[in-house]
Amino acid sequence: MIGQPVVVGGLGGRGVVTSASYEVRALGVRSGMPIGEAQRLAPHAIYLPVRHGVYGPYAARVREVLLRYTPAVQTASIDEFFLDFRGCEAYWARPGDVDADATVARVVAEMRAAVGVETGLPASVGVGATRAIAKMASGRAKPAGVLFVPAGKEAEFASALPVRKLPGFGAVAEARLVHGGVTHLGQLLQPTDDILERFPHEVEAVRAAVFPEQVPRLGRDRPAFQEHDPEGESQGSMSNERTFRDDVSDPRVVEDQLRALAERVCWRARKRGILARTVHLKMRYADFDTLTRSRTIPATCVDATVAEVALELFHAARTRPLPIRLLGVGLSNLVHPGPQLSLPLTAHEAVCHTVDVVRAKYGYDAIRRGGTR
DNA sequence: TCTGGGGTCCTAGGACCC
DNA sequence: TCTGGGGTCCTAGGACCC
Numbered sequence: 001m002i003g004q005p006v007v008v009g010g011l012g013g014r015g016v017v018t019s020a021s022y023e024v025r026a027l028g029v030r031s032g033m034p035i036g037e038a039q040r041l042a043p044h045a046i047y048l049p050v051r052h053g054v055y056g057p058y059a060a061r062v063r064e065v066l067l068r069y070t071p072a073v074q075t076a077s078i079d080e081f082f083l084d085f086r087g088c089e090a091y092w093a094r095p096g097d098v099d100a101d102a103t104v105a106r107v108v109a110e111m112r113a114a115v116g117v118e119t120g121l122p123a124s125v126g127v128g129a130t131r132a133i134a135k136m137a138s139g140r141a142k143p144a145g146v147l148f149v150p151a152g153k154e155a156e157f158a159s160a161l162p163v164r165k166l167p168g169f170g171a172v173a174e175a176r177l178v179h180g181g182v183t184h185l186g187q188l189l190q191p192t193d194d195i196l197e198r199f200p201h202e203v204e205a206v207r208a209a210v211f212p213e214q215v216p217r218l219g220r221d222r223p224a225f226q227e228h229d230p231e232g233e234s235q236g237s238m239s240n241e242r243t244f245r246d247d248v249s250d251p252r253v254v255e256d257q258l259r260a261l262a263e264r265v266c267w268r269a270r271k272r273g274i275l276a277r278t279v280h281l282k283m284r285y286a287d288f289d290t291l292t293r294s295r296t297i298p299a300t301c302v303d304a305t306v307a308e309v310a311l312e313l314f315h316a317a318r319t320r321p322l323p324i325r326l327l328g329v330g331l332s333n334l335v336h337p338g339p340q341l342s343l344p345l346t347a348h349e350a351v352c353h354t355v356d357v358v359r360a361k362y363g364y365d366a367i368r369r370g371g372t373r
Numbered sequence: 374t375c376t377g378g379g380g381t382c383c384t385a386g387g388a389c390c391c
Numbered sequence: 392t393c394t395g396g397g398g399t400c401c402t403a404g405g406a407c408c409c
Contacts, residue, residue, distance in 0.1 A: 009377085016377050018409090031409080037374040050377095077409050170407045236381070243377060278401085288376075294402060328378090333401095381408080388401080 005045040009035050013245050018050050022143055055079075061119050069111050082131050101150065108146055129154055129212035136165050151212070158210045159186030166209060169202075177202060185210075235272075239280065240265045241328025247286045249323040255311060261329040262307035263369055269331055270356055275299035276331030279306050281313035284326035293317045299335050302348045303369070306331070 005023040009015050017038050020029045024045050029038045035047070059078050066073045069092075072084035085107075089100040097103040108125050115123045126137025128149040136158065141147040149157045158166075163185055164174040180198055182188060187195060188206040196203055240261050248254055258281075269276055280294040293313040300306065310329045318324075345353065358367045 012377095014375085014377075018377080032377085034374055034376050037376090040374070079409080168407070172406060237379095239379070241378060290404090292403060296401065326377090379409090381406105383406085384404090386402090388399100390398085390400105391396100 001046070005042055006048060007035070007038050007042065007045050008048050008050055009038070011035065011047060011049050014243055020045075058119055058121065062115055062121065062123075065114050065118055066111065068114075069107060080135075082134065101148070105146075105148060112146070128157075130209060132167050132209035133157065133212075135167055136161060139165065154210050154212065155186075155189050158206070159184065159189055161185050163188070166206060168205060168209070173202065236334065237280075237330060237332035238265055238268055238334070239282070239328055239330030240268075241282055241326060241330075243284075243326045244324070247323035247325050254314065254324055254327065257327050258310045258314060258329060259303075259307045259369065261327060262310050263303045264364070265329050265331055266301050266303045266306050266352070267356065267359065267364065269301040269334070270352065273336065274334045275301050275337055276306070277333035277335060278331065279309040279313070280328070280330035280332060281310050281317065282326070282328035282330065283314060283317060283324060285320060285322040286325050287322060288325065289320075289322075290326075291317050294330075294332075296333060299333075299337070301331075302346075302352055304348045304351075 001021075003023070004021065005027075006021040007017055007024055007029060008019045009017040015035045017029060017031050017033045017035060019031055020038070024038070024042045027042045029042050029045075038045070039047070055078055059075070063073060063075060063081065066081055066083060070083050070085050070088045074082040074084075076082055085104060089103050092107050093100070093103045094106070097106060104127060108127060112123050112125060115121060122144040124138045124141040124144055125146045126134040126139070126141055126149070127147070128134040128137050129151055133149050133154050137147040137149050161184065162174075163169050163177045163182060164171075166185060169177075177183070177188075177199065180195075182195060182199065182202075185206055188199065188203045189210065191199070191203050242257065242261065244257075248257070277299045278294050278296045280292060282290070282292050284290040293316070295309055295313060297305070297309060306329065314327075355367055355369070
């Protein structure tokens, strides 16, 4: 597939682009774009479905390689890592290196080569004094390059970039800023009195992201980028949602779908050995109007209990006669149960346990609850 | 062209408590 | 009568990220 125009995304009629190769991006295809639009822009591209579960193991192997270079590896997402190299320069220094920067440059080259050899994946690297600088630098380095922002050059580097490039400035912030005449980060780094007055928070955000003075050590600070947590050790919430191929009006179908979603998310919770205190419902009408409701209850991971709450929330929230486009059921306020007293199981818990045993052996779809189609 | 699914974090108001 | 001050929890919505 290397060198080919490839689009990966949900192919079910209402899917969006998850990822697109550079050949297709050149035609204007972007991730998040409806597949239909991508097909209009790139009719001859190769369209592939998302293969859930295939990418995670690659990320784990990349991480193993990176850990050989520094113990401080922060997993930011399935395809992104932050490495804190402070304190490692002396360990990696070699006689040929003229200074610490030379050491870092040489080690980065070695690291990229190792990732390539051991996983077959290309990698882009950005080097800088803060995570935001490093991330923006790696963005500029794509595809498969390296960009080094030397100490003291952070503001100069960032100033030339459009505001949207700063991690944390999304579409809404961009629109506000551009509407106010601010198009590049430099305007926030050296603000006029007028800009400072109109965008004080944005000015502060850019300064905090770009200037290294108060960069705390990785791992101790609140991450500017959420740590991706493949094992779910410290996960704060979990949810399952589904957009229907055709909007649904039949209340029996809606209820079935809610039960199926509750069943799936509870199964995930039980696999992690956690209970949830708060149940969330998400619904989206045919016109895209989206609502969320939640209720806090005694901690549970029993499908029937969560489904019951979800159904109640749904019926209370559904005030419009429109068909439903999306439903979701989520759990939060997750707690690890204390030392298990061996109390007798309720009937619901016993059913959950039996279903889990079958699924552990034969997969999720091996067994289905009565009433969920 | 017609808008996925999985998350995190932040804000803001109201309830409730001392 | 004309109404504190602070803290925590709950709920809803929204921005943002990949």
